[in-house]
Amino acid sequence: MRRACIVGCGTTGFTSDTSEALESVLLRSVKDLFDSTPECDRRDVEAVIVSNASGGCAGSGSAGHNSYGGDGGGGGGSVGDSSGGSRDGSSRPGSAGSPPARDHHASRRGSGYMAPILAELAGMRPRAAHTVESLCSSGTNAIVSGYAHVASGLADVVLVSGAEIRDTPGRILWWDDSRGQFKHPVYWASLLTSGYKRAFGVSDDDLAVVPARAYENARSNPDALRPEVTPTVEDVAGSRRLTGDLRLLDCSRPCTGGASILIASENAAGRYTDNPVWIAGVGQSVTSAGFAKHSDPSRIESARMACRDALRMAGSRGGGAARGVGATLSISDVDVAEIHDAFSVCEPMILEALGMAEPGRGAAASRELYETASRRVNPRGGLIGAGHPLGATGLAQAAEVARQLRCEARGRQADHHEVGLVHNMAAAGTSSTALVMVR
Amino acid sequence: MSPVLSEFERAIERGLFRVPECTECGAAVWPLSEFCSVCLGVVRLGPGYGDGSRRLRGRIVECSMEIPSGRFTGSSSSSVRRSFFCLVAFECGIRLIARLAAPVPPAPGDLVVLSSCGLSPEGSGYIFEVSTPDAPEDPASPTNM
Structure with a gap:
């Protein structure tokens, strides 16, 4: 396999705008990428891979069911609104509710084929162009596809671009009838929260530090949905109850946003940058699709397996060399991590799954991160602080780690970093993808 | 819609939950599918629950x-x-x-x-x-x- 690295990144601001077309958001992140990577000629791009949680068929369907009547929140599912679904498990993008505001746009008509559309709009003529859909982890799965193109020799330069419109139908997994009428993500999040609190004696107050730190970190992220909002621990604790175990400020908020990265082979990378970030390890795990198959509601097993495999691969490929630790690499070598904190409880659960905290000590680790104002984990504010545009999230996470490793994170740059990790998951943690990145 | 899903929905519309079972290995299959996730055998619907006659x-x-x-x-x-x-x-x-x-x-x-x-x-x-x-x-x- 050939080595592959990230040579450029682009992001858009995250907003609550639902009037923008999917291809417009994609294109803005691509423009940001090429503006900041002027050495790269767009004609060099041999493959374009788009990430979108509705498979490119974004729409503003709003059948009105499963609505929570709130004004935000929801990892992969807005508390404030919902989209169509049917009993046979299929999504119904745009099938009900008001007509889309700007239905002359391809995405607003429910069109797929978004990768070739983006290629045309950006003036590229790649050999391959396709879309990756995997709900909230579409972004990192698209990166894995791009990585595979380069590593296999199918392409030397691949553009991976992800975007989402806030009211995407990709927020809710309608297929999962094991959730009964409780299909909205706040329900699985509540059950994981309840399970985690019960298993390890954790309180709601213990978890309130997660959003407080996330929003504080997001203050220095110009792309964040609302960087001016900085709730305290007390604000989180006092925010509106959605269920017995979940408050409004425990939830990430779906939003509109885009992010792109450019992946190049070792041979091509030198033409574009002298500061590449290598994708040294890839790990993926799918334990199920349905939530009810969770064997233990206090753990996210897919995260543990994906991160273990990513670190193992990075180590076996000499990823530890940067740290002078030879052919091994462990979680303690990771300087900066972007993890999928769709809801407060996800942070401590994932810290444990990654090995950044001992089992049952994740909440204590979250508190330590909060008390030390650490930027080692989720320096851009995570999903809770920055917002969660599903198809862009994994790409925004990878772009952040790349910028941190390249010392280009500006106001949120922490220490000098050499090893980074991205963890991105979907559908209540039934699947995870992890990437280990080294300078 | 597959025949087994149609049959399931007709039953649940009447308040009956008919457990989908594999005709080969007997495993319960949920969410409902035409084929068993264990052995890919054909799935049929078992007796119904929910009308008070049997308890699940x-x-x-x-x-x-x-x-x-x-x-x-x-x-x-x-x-x-x-x-x-x-x-x-x-x-x-x-x-x-x-x-x-x-x-x-x-x-x-x-x-x-x-x-x-x-x-x-x-x-x-x-x-x-x-x-x-x-x-x-x-x-x-x-x-x-």
């Missing part, structure tokens, strides 16, 4: 409380029946999230029975409700699902 028992794996319209009062009055959503492991091997109305919060391991099921009026899927059994617990009831 299960145990709560995890639960949380519903708060309609976000109006959380924190009331601990035992005279008020509150609504909970529970991940339940049924003795047939199926796990799903169901609603439980109870005066006090249920706990993992509590025994419940499927009391009703149906189609969501909004078209968002199936509705399941469980209740605590009236009769004293059967010593042979499932304990480790």
